Amino acid sequence: MDIAIQISNLDLFYGAFHALKNVNLAIEQRKITALIGPSGCGKSTLLRALNRMNDLIPGCRTTGAVLLEDKDIYGPAIDVCELRKKVGMVFQRPNPFPLSIRDNVTFGLRVAGRKNNASLDDTIEKSLQDAWLWEQVKDKLDNLALELPLDQQQRLCIARVLAVEPDVILMDEPCSALDPISTAKIEELMLELRRRYTIAIVTHNMQQAARISDYSAYMLLGEMIEFGVTTQIFENPKDKRTEDYITGRYG
Amino acid sequence: MALAFTALTSLLLIAIFIFKEGVPFIARVGFKDFLLSSDWRPQAGHFGIYPMIIASLLVTFGAMLVGAPLGIACAVFLNEFVSKPATRIIKPTIELLAGIPSVVYGFIGVVVVAPLIRSQFGGPGLSMLCASLILGVMVLPTIISISTDVLASVPNAYREGALALGATRWQSVHMVILKAGRSGIVAAVILGMGRAIGETMAVIMVAGNTVQLPHSALDSVCTLTAKIAMEMGSATGPHRQALFAIGVVLFLMIMMFNALAMSAIKQRFAGK
Numbered sequence: 001m002d003i004a005i006q007i008s009n010l011d012l013f014y015g016a017f018h019a020l021k022n023v024n025l026a027i028e029q030r031k032i033t034a035l036i037g038p039s040g041c042g043k044s045t046l047l048r049a050l051n052r053m054n055d056l057i058p059g060c061r062t063t064g065a066v067l068l069e070d071k072d073i074y075g076p077a078i079d080v081c082e083l084r085k086k087v088g089m090v091f092q093r094p095n096p097f098p099l100s101i102r103d104n105v106t107f108g109l110r111v112a113g114r115k116n117n118a119s120l121d122d123t124i125e126k127s128l129q130d131a132w133l134w135e136q137v138k139d140k141l142d143n144l145a146l147e148l149p150l151d152q153q154q155r156l157c158i159a160r161v162l163a164v165e166p167d168v169i170l171m172d173e174p175c176s177a178l179d180p181i182s183t184a185k186i187e188e189l190m191l192e193l194r195r196r197y198t199i200a201i202v203t204h205n206m207q208q209a210a211r212i213s214d215y216s217a218y219m220l221l222g223e224m225i226e227f228g229v230t231t232q233i234f235e236n237p238k239d240k241r242t243e244d245y246i247t248g249r250y251g
Numbered sequence: 252m253a254l255a256f257t258a259l260t261s262l263l264l265i266a267i268f269i270f271k272e273g274v275p276f277i278a279r280v281g282f283k284d285f286l287l288s289s290d291w292r293p294q295a296g297h298f299g300i301y302p303m304i305i306a307s308l309l310v311t312f313g314a315m316l317v318g319a320p321l322g323i324a325c326a327v328f329l330n331e332f333v334s335k336p337a338t339r340i341i342k343p344t345i346e347l348l349a350g351i352p353s354v355v356y357g358f359i360g361v362v363v364v365a366p367l368i369r370s371q372f373g374g375p376g377l378s379m380l381c382a383s384l385i386l387g388v389m390v391l392p393t394i395i396s397i398s399t400d401v402l403a404s405v406p407n408a409y410r411e412g413a414l415a416l417g418a419t420r421w422q423s424v425h426m427v428i429l430k431a432g433r434s435g436i437v438a439a440v441i442l443g444m445g446r447a448i449g450e451t452m453a454v455i456m457v458a459g460n461t462v463q464l465p466h467s468a469l470d471s472v473c474t475l476t477a478k479i480a481m482e483m484g485s486a487t488g489p490h491r492q493a494l495f496a497i498g499v500v501l502f503l504m505i506m507m508f509n510a511l512a513m514s515a516i517k518q519r520f521a522g523k
């Protein structure tokens with residue numbers, strides 16, 4: 001199997017708090033890997049360690065290695081902006097910028113130095129189509145993105161990431177602010193995106209992990225308890241603690 | 252309750268008094284001869300305040316050219332690039348600037364800025380340029396304080412979203428954060444304008460106070476506020492009424508600035 005991201009012996013501290021404890025995990029290319037576990041187990045922290053969003057938190061310290069294309073993203077020669085173009089992120093609450101739909105989609109390209117003109121039109125259409133949003137917004141690309149309904153805002157945030165053509169997409173509970181119908185649509189979209197992108201998703205919703213992910217990782221108190229093929233994790237967990245969580249006896 | 256009412260009533264009475272003294276005068280002299288004439292000779296019965304209106308507007312505009320970029324840049328720096336504990340010290344310090352008496356700013360203008368302008372650019376030194384520079388610094392606390400609050404209220408999700416797409420800190424500021432806070436920052440600048448156009452003491456000291464239409468930034472000018480303050484003590488009859496009428500004009504200008512700022516703020520909250 002082809003590995004997109006290899007995490008080895010990763011420890012992470014928020015000041016004195018040991019948030020991730022010696023985590024090892026391989027995220028496979030063009031598969032969906034779900035991180036599950038109770039609140040505060042470190043799954044979001046782990047996800048945000050993969051594009052170094054934790055750098056924004058004062059007092060956050062990391063040891064160990066996260067290899068992307070055989071290079072440690074915590075190494076000295078890494079440009080964090082370049083890293084974040086390769087490893088895109090979709091957040092818990094849809095956070096389109098207070099700009100037009102067009103400017104939202106082109107944001108990542110403009111950041112990379114592309115001029116905002118007609119040469120971006122193809123990318124805009126393709127990204128929105130890939131996020132299943134083109135039909136709804138094609139006639140109002142210059143409207144404010146904040147006027148869209150919440151589920152379309154979230155798909156716009158996905159389109160915004162797709163426009164940069166990342167290798168990996170990180171999703172931090174992307175459906176937790178959405179209703180069940182919108183959730184189903186995003187899940188279906190993720191399965192479609194899996195053909196071309198590696199996806200890592202944090203979710204509170206175990207049914208969601210079971211429905212869409214190829215691999216699941218169960219975390220507890222900052223430790224990686226068990227990692228494996230999703231069907232195995234859910235039907236035949238090896239660790240007692242995983243079983244307790246899956247069957248609802250814990251968490 | 253009673254105290255609040257007293258405060259409001261006194262404000263209202265001041266407004267009524269100014270209007271009562273000023274409006275009949277404007278009606279008598281004529282709108283056009285008062286606002287659009289350049290002939291200010293109170294003893295001869297000529298009350299044209301056009302040069303002073305222009306001087307007030309130009310000085311205010313000049314002050315904004317100085318104060319707005321500095322103030323906004325400072326707010327961005329404080330909010331996006333300085334650690335929280337440092338901001339907690341720097342921001343109150345800046346707000347302290349607002350407590351310096353304006354005569355002190357004027358004094359600095361007279362002994363430092365004006366001679367510098369005279370030696371570097373020529374002219375009398377006490378000039379529109381000097382007034383703009385001093386006022387530009389004086390409005391900084393207003394602009395910085397409001398802009399910082401505006402930027403602090405921009406949701407963190409915008410910052411994270413921008414950075415996660417590979418933006419640098421600076422790109423996230425000018426492509427997203429400033430746009431999200433645009434109307435609030437506009438309001439901050441307009442409130443700064445209100446403060447600049449109403450400032451009197453410092454302006455009297457540094458603007459030169461010649462009633463004339465300025466041809467360059469180095470010319471001496473006389474603003475509306477300076478005219479009132481300098482002549483009120485000795486004015487009688489129509490001359491005194493004329494000064495009240497200038498007060499009416501200033502009052503309306505500042506009301507207009509505040510209304511503009513309010514509508515900018517309202518627009519900001521409607522946009523969310």
